[in-house]
Amino acid sequence: MRGMLGEYLPIALLAGLALLFAVGSLAASALLRPSRPTPAKLAPYECGIEPVRLPAGERFSVRFYLVAMLFIIFDVEVIFLFPWAVAFRELGLFGLVEMAVFLALVLVAYVYVWRGGGLDWSAEGPRPRATHERAREVVRAG
Amino acid sequence: MTAQEYAFSVLALLGVVAAVRVVTARNVVHAALYLVATLASVGAAYLLLGAEFVGWVQILIYVGAIVILFLFGLMLTRAPIGREALDNPGRLVPALIALAVLAGLVGLLLGAFGWGDPRVELAHAPTGVVGESLFRRYVLPFEAVSFVLLAALIGAIVLSRKDEP
Amino acid sequence: MDLLDWALLLGRVAVVFAGLLVTVMLLIWMERKVIADMQTRMGPMRAGPRGVLITLADGIKLFFKEGIVPAEADRPVYLIAPVIAMLPAFLAFAVIPFGTSVTLFGREVPFQLADPSIGILWVLAMASLGVYGIVLAGWSSGSNYPLLGAVRSSAQIISYEIGMSLALVAVLMYSGSLRLSEIVEAQARVWNVIPQFPAFVVYLIAGLAETNRPPFDLPEAESELVAGFHTEYSGIRFALFYLGEYVNTVTVASVAVTLFLGGWRGPAPDVLPWVWPLLWFLAKVLAVVYGYVWVRATLPRIRFDRLMAFGWKVLIPFGLVWVLLTGAIVVLPDVYGRGPVVAGAAVVFGALVLASVAAPLLRPRPAAEVGR
Numbered sequence: 108m109r110g111m112l113g114e115y116l117p118i119a120l121l122a123g124l125a126l127l128f129a130v131g132s133l134a135a136s137a138l139l140r141p142s143r144p145t146p147a148k149l150a151p152y153e154c155g156i157e158p159v160r161l162p163a164g165e166r167f168s169v170r171f172y173l174v175a176m177l178f179i180i181f182d183v184e185v186i187f188l189f190p191w192a193v194a195f196r197e198l199g200l201f202g203l204v205e206m207a208v209f210l211a212l213v214l215v216a217y218v219y220v221w222r223g224g225g226l227d228w229s230a231e232g233p234r235p236r237a238t239h240e241r242a243r244e245v246v247r248a249g
Numbered sequence: 250m251t252a253q254e255y256a257f258s259v260l261a262l263l264g265v266v267a268a269v270r271v272v273t274a275r276n277v278v279h280a281a282l283y284l285v286a287t288l289a290s291v292g293a294a295y296l297l298l299g300a301e302f303v304g305w306v307q308i309l310i311y312v313g314a315i316v317i318l319f320l321f322g323l324m325l326t327r328a329p330i331g332r333e334a335l336d337n338p339g340r341l342v343p344a345l346i347a348l349a350v351l352a353g354l355v356g357l358l359l360g361a362f363g364w365g366d367p368r369v370e371l372a373h374a375p376t377g378v379v380g381e382s383l384f385r386r387y388v389l390p391f392e393a394v395s396f397v398l399l400a401a402l403i404g405a406i407v408l409s410r411k412d413e414p
Numbered sequence: 415m416d417l418l419d420w421a422l423l424l425g426r427v428a429v430v431f432a433g434l435l436v437t438v439m440l441l442i443w444m445e446r447k448v449i450a451d452m453q454t455r456m457g458p459m460r461a462g463p464r465g466v467l468i469t470l471a472d473g474i475k476l477f478f479k480e481g482i483v484p485a486e487a488d489r490p491v492y493l494i495a496p497v498i499a500m501l502p503a504f505l506a507f508a509v510i511p512f513g514t515s516v517t518l519f520g521r522e523v524p525f526q527l528a529d530p531s532i533g534i535l536w537v538l539a540m541a542s543l544g545v546y547g548i549v550l551a552g553w554s555s556g557s558n559y560p561l562l563g564a565v566r567s568s569a570q571i572i573s574y575e576i577g578m579s580l581a582l583v584a585v586l587m588y589s590g591s592l593r594l595s596e597i598v599e600a601q602a603r604v605w606n607v608i609p610q611f612p613a614f615v616v617y618l619i620a621g622l623a624e625t626n627r628p629p630f631d632l633p634e635a636e637s638e639l640v641a642g643f644h645t646e647y648s649g650i651r652f653a654l655f656y657l658g659e660y661v662n663t664v665t666v667a668s669v670a671v672t673l674f675l676g677g678w679r680g681p682a683p684d685v686l687p688w689v690w691p692l693l694w695f696l697a698k699v700l701a702v703v704y705g706y707v708w709v710r711a712t713l714p715r716i717r718f719d720r721l722m723a724f725g726w727k728v729l730i731p732f733g734l735v736w737v738l739l740t741g742a743i744v745v746l747p748d749v750y751g752r753g754p755v756v757a758g759a760a761v762v763f764g765a766l767v768l769a770s771v772a773a774p775l776l777r778p779r780p781a782a783e784v785g786r
Contacts, residue, residue, distance in 0.1 A: 308543075
């Protein structure tokens with residue numbers, strides 16, 4: 108127990124030193140540097156044009172959100188791989204099959220996401236399949 | 250008290266204070282950052298209990314992934330850039346719900362351990378041991394997790410899809 | 415622990431910290447020189463012999479520059495974001511074994527700050543915390559370009575984190591331990607790069623993306639996003655971001671060396687037994703970093719949609735398949751003997767080749783072709 112937590116002592120010291128360095132250099136610089144703020148200087152950087160806020164409604168493509176959700180799911184999946192990877196020699200074939208079943212199910216989900224266009228980042232939009240199907244309907248109707 | 254108990258007390262206090270700030274902060278992004286502190290204190294508590302693997306997984310998943318998702322969600326929708334505050338006027342109902350949940354949890358813990366000294370034998374569980382027990386004794390729950398993940402993934406896709414006329 | 419132990423511990427921590435700072439200083443100079451050389455320029459020449467002190471000069475300049483806090487900024491978050499960006503990079507290095515050990519005043523001083531039993535997980539956890547510096551800097555600046563840059567950048571980093579984790583898992587299966595010293599130990603005979611070459615490639619690519627290095631430097635795509643998440647940062651605050659980024663590069667290269675290239679291992683003469691491992695480690699890290707610089711000089715910046723597509727559609731499935739394949743390679747010969755396994759592997763390989771040929775044929779045709 109003590110040995111395990113003892114391993115974190117040098118890490119804590121390093122964190123302290125790095126923090127000291129960062130805060131110290133920030134503070135020292137604050138004392139030594141000039142400070143002459145003007146309204147123009149403090150305005151958001153917009154390459155010279157008047158700063159405009161991005162539209163308040165949908166600011167970003169929803170795909171960013173989707174990526175974060177996919178990331179959580181895959182992260183959880185990968186976390187299960189870690190204890191498995193350490194123990195899988197003892198688990199033998201059983202462990203391998205177990206993990207294969209687990210990954211196969213995730214693979215189903217993965218294929219679903221891929222087919223649903225969740226992994227597509229092309230400029231046309233998040234649903235190239237939907238667009239594709241719409242195009243087909245248009246062609247049929249016309 | 251042992252050094253460990255002192256450390257735990259400090260951590261618990263930090264966690265509780267941060268948790269209170271999560272709900273009282275007027276800026277959603279600040280609230281998310283306080284949530285990071287709360288979750289990290291839970292991770293540190295695992296670490297103190299000798300559950301090294303679980304402790305870092307807590308940091309990796311909750312702090313490194315789930316709060317990032319929250320921040321993404323905030324930025325995606327109406328996250329106030331900079332100093333604007335975004336506050337929720339409805340306070341009473343969530344506060345009551347939270348109190349009820351807290352009472353339930355405290356009751357549960359008291360039921361399990363009583364008022365006595367709930368001293369548990371602490372032992373460092375190496376990752377290999379976690380793996381052995383996870384993949385030998387808890388095979389079915391483990392495989393069930395993949396179904397949960399599957400459902401979550403499908404849910405994510407459905408949610409992110411916009412239904413256009 | 416007595417006083418001497420504490421002194422040695424503090425000394426170790428201070429040496430590692432200072433060593434990282436000096437390494438970063440030289441690394442930035444080296445990168446500029448190598449790139450200049452590849453573009454037949456001279457690169458920095460003024461500060462110090464052949465410009466070796468250029469980073470120091472830049473640092474001093476930034477130190478005395480005015481620090482602007484934009485009017486719209488969220489002040490507390492804006493001020494701590496550079497520190498948050500810098501810290502995890504340093505902390506991740508704490509678990510890297512960069513040599514064997516040396517005996518000082520009768521005590522053994524290991525060349526590794528800490529060796530927790532979850533070593534690799536620590537590296538991953540620090541990598542995942544690194545995203546915070548970017549997200550918070552981008553959000554708190556109160557400006558559009560940083561916000562866009564931060565969202566884009568964090569999406570990139572979290573996407574490639576999974577590929578990186580998968581590469582690490584494959585190594586773990588070979589070494590059977592998360593402890594980095596034991597992983598180096600397990601490479602006494604063969605470096606992991608030989609049996610785990612695909613994982614090595616996945617790791618190197620993911621490492622480029624994790625550190626926002628070219629060709630994955632989209633967060634700082636100056637033609638679209640000005641300077642990405644740190645657009646509004648100036649002076650010493652910007653310097654801290656810069657420092658963190660390069661420490662991260664050193665850490666990613668060190669992890670690559672530790673996991674795949676045998677760590678500090680290498681042939682050494684019998685004099686001064688503690689120097690050679692250290693030199694081997696530094697030489698290997700230098701080689702990996704040189705590779706990264708070479709890539710920067712060679713490849714143009716990749717487009718964002720292709721970056722995401724590559725991460726999700728190539729790196730992750732490849733990593734998953736490789737993990738299972740590694741498992742099969744390790745476990746199956748024990749169960750069935752070598753012959754049948756080799757035959758089975760041939761069948762699987764054939765199926766994979768077939769699938770890769772068939773996949774383009776099964777893809778839905780683009781909308782433009784439908785009408786024909």
